[in-house]
Amino acid sequence: MKQNKIAQxxxxxxxxxxxxxxxxxxxxxxxxxLKSVYLDSDKKGKRAIIASIFIPGSGDAFYGxxxxxxxxLVLLVSYLIYFSTLGYQHLFGLISLSxxxxxxxxxxxxxxxxxxxxxxxxxxxxxxIKINRGESLAxxxxxxxxxxxxxxxxxNNKIIAHTYREGTRRTRFNLVSGYFLPFLPFLIRKxxxxxxxxxxxxxxxxxxxxTIGLQSINNMINITNFNGDRRQPLxxxxxxxxxxxxxxxxxxxxxxxxxxxxxxxxxxxxxxxLRQEIEALKNNSAYKIMLFLPIIGALLFTxxxxxxxxxxxxxxxxxxxxxxxxxxxxxxxxxxxxxFDGGANFAAFTNVFSWTMVWSFFATLTTYFGGFFxxxxxxxxxxxxxxxxxxxxVIAMAIPQFVSLRVMYSMFHDYGPINSIITxxxxxxxxxxxxxxxxKTLIIFINMWVGIPYFMLLISxxxxxxxxxxxxxxxxxxxxKWAIFxxxxxxxxxxSTTPLLITSFVANxxxxxxxxxxxxxxxxxxxxxxxxxxxxxxxxxxxxxTMYNLNVAEYDIGAAIGIIMFILSSVISLVIFRNTGxxxxxxxxxx
Numbered sequence: 353m354k355q356n357k358i359a360q361x362x363x364x365x366x367x368x369x370x371x372x373x374x375x376x377x378x379x380x381x382x383x384x385x386l387k388s389v390y391l392d393s394d395k396k397g398k399r400a401i402i403a404s405i406f407i408p409g410s411g412d413a414f415y416g417x418x419x420x421x422x423x424x425l426v427l428l429v430s431y432l433i434y435f436s437t438l439g440y441q442h443l444f445g446l447i448s449l450s451x452x453x454x455x456x457x458x459x460x461x462x463x464x465x466x467x468x469x470x471x472x473x474x475x476x477x478x479x480x481i482k483i484n485r486g487e488s489l490a491x492x493x494x495x496x497x498x499x500x501x502x503x504x505x506x507x508n509n510k511i512i513a514h515t516y517r518e519g520t521r522r523t524r525f526n527l528v529s530g531y532f533l534p535f536l537p538f539l540i541r542k543x544x545x546x547x548x549x550x551x552x553x554x555x556x557x558x559x560x561x562x563t564i565g566l567q568s569i570n571n572m573i574n575i576t577n578f579n580g581d582r583r584q585p586l587x588x589x590x591x592x593x594x595x596x597x598x599x600x601x602x603x604x605x606x607x608x609x610x611x612x613x614x615x616x617x618x619x620x621x622x623x624x625x626l627r628q629e630i631e632a633l634k635n636n637s638a639y640k641i642m643l644f645l646p647i648i649g650a651l652l653f654t655x656x657x658x659x660x661x662x663x664x665x666x667x668x669x670x671x672x673x674x675x676x677x678x679x680x681x682x683x684x685x686x687x688x689x690x691x692f693d694g695g696a697n698f699a700a701f702t703n704v705f706s707w708t709m710v711w712s713f714f715a716t717l718t719t720y721f722g723g724f725f726x727x728x729x730x731x732x733x734x735x736x737x738x739x740x741x742x743x744x745x746v747i748a749m750a751i752p753q754f755v756s757l758r759v760m761y762s763m764f765h766d767y768g769p770i771n772s773i774i775t776x777x778x779x780x781x782x783x784x785x786x787x788x789x790x791x792k793t794l795i796i797f798i799n800m801w802v803g804i805p806y807f808m809l810l811i812s813x814x815x816x817x818x819x820x821x822x823x824x825x826x827x828x829x830x831x832x833k834w835a836i837f838x839x840x841x842x843x844x845x846x847x848s849t850t851p852l853l854i855t856s857f858v859a860n861x862x863x864x865x866x867x868x869x870x871x872x873x874x875x876x877x878x879x880x881x882x883x884x885x886x887x888x889x890x891x892x893x894x895x896x897x898t899m900y901n902l903n904v905a906e907y908d909i910g911a912a913i914g915i916i917m918f919i920l921s922s923v924i925s926l927v928i929f930r931n932t933g934x935x936x937x938x939x940x941x942x943x
Contacts, residue, residue, distance in 0.1 A: 382477040404476035408469045411476030417492045534606035545652045565592040664912035687908040700884035708889040712860040723807025749805035759868035788886035858921045
């Protein structure tokens, strides 16, 4: 009876929230039902509730859900290490900077930790409510992966043991020889393509490792003693490690395939002949051949450069070490320390980070809502020559971005057409590109000219796909134009374009063209530091650090910035997308 009352009370609160859809009601919801849930829980549930108040994710860990606890412990330990070393000095003013209030940093990190603690606490309360009602929780991904892997290993071991016991002498030879010569059983069974593929791969690996692979790994570990191009041991060492991991995958896959083939022979099932293998490659397995080149391309041009860039962040590689003036060594987190030590690099980082976020936010929203407005305007029944209007904006989009941006730069140049008009009116020239605030404002407005046509075309197509029945039903109910837009048009378009908004935001974080072609990241030396300019974003600052001015090329700092950009972009993309309706309610939307 008590359990039913608690469950009903939880339902009452949920119904209450439906009619009081304010953020503070939703925020307070887990606290409103906390006492009821606690009294209704068993000892395990009560311990889980108490633990979730102090350590994020610990409540779910009582029920085998370890993901949030792992992240929570990382955040907690990281914050404690930071606060015990530098955080308390930042908070109490023992370390202060003239250009940035350092006390904000520990408070901001503490806020992030508390918000994560609240989120995990809320999740734990909801999960315990489900358990009290007799409902089951979704299994832990970590434990599910572990159990699945263990089950597969146990199943394979049983099949191997059964096949070895019941098989012929040839079966036993193939099973045993496969551990030492993985390609041999396939050649014996006349599975020529598989056997030759494994043989060629293993031979290539042995030749690579005996010639340069092992030496490259040794040079990467003892990088200081290497004579020659300082980047070579890193590149070849990374290739050797990736190749080794691939060989491990090939070896495990060959053992599984060998076991399945021998088990098939034991149970008198046919295995593919050479001709059947060729036919399979033409039909069912053609994707393996077609994906081979893209995978190699991704390895060569994405994964290896990414790992190489990450590796550089933990070395002292710069122009001096590159030409052999200084020793090239592993430095651990020294590059990050140099970036956040409170000097010129940190001054540049704070300014570049803030402007990057402001630029990305406004560049995304202005182009999106500008395109939205134009699409709605052109879609109106009273507007004539719709095709002509759309074509004009397509032409604006089709012009190479380089041309558009350089023309805009010239128009607002100190001696450009705009200033010529201003001086002809008897006024002083306006130095548009020499003032940081003016330059930033111009960048955002010029980007609207470049980006609005794209969103206008996209949203124009989406507007045509909104079912007319929605509008007819709304008009019958007496809804006005604003209500129709608010309840039908905007939610529909936003739902469909949310993933694109996220990718546009991340793309603007890395939008090199607009910033560089308009201002080169300048004006220089206005409230920043190092080689960073007043309108630099992360990507242009990174370019300046590594390529623009070779006299101060700091690849280690640039690599650290690259890692920060990668983390920033990926976290923003994943967190925002997973909390949008486009991710959570996709199936409902399709209905």
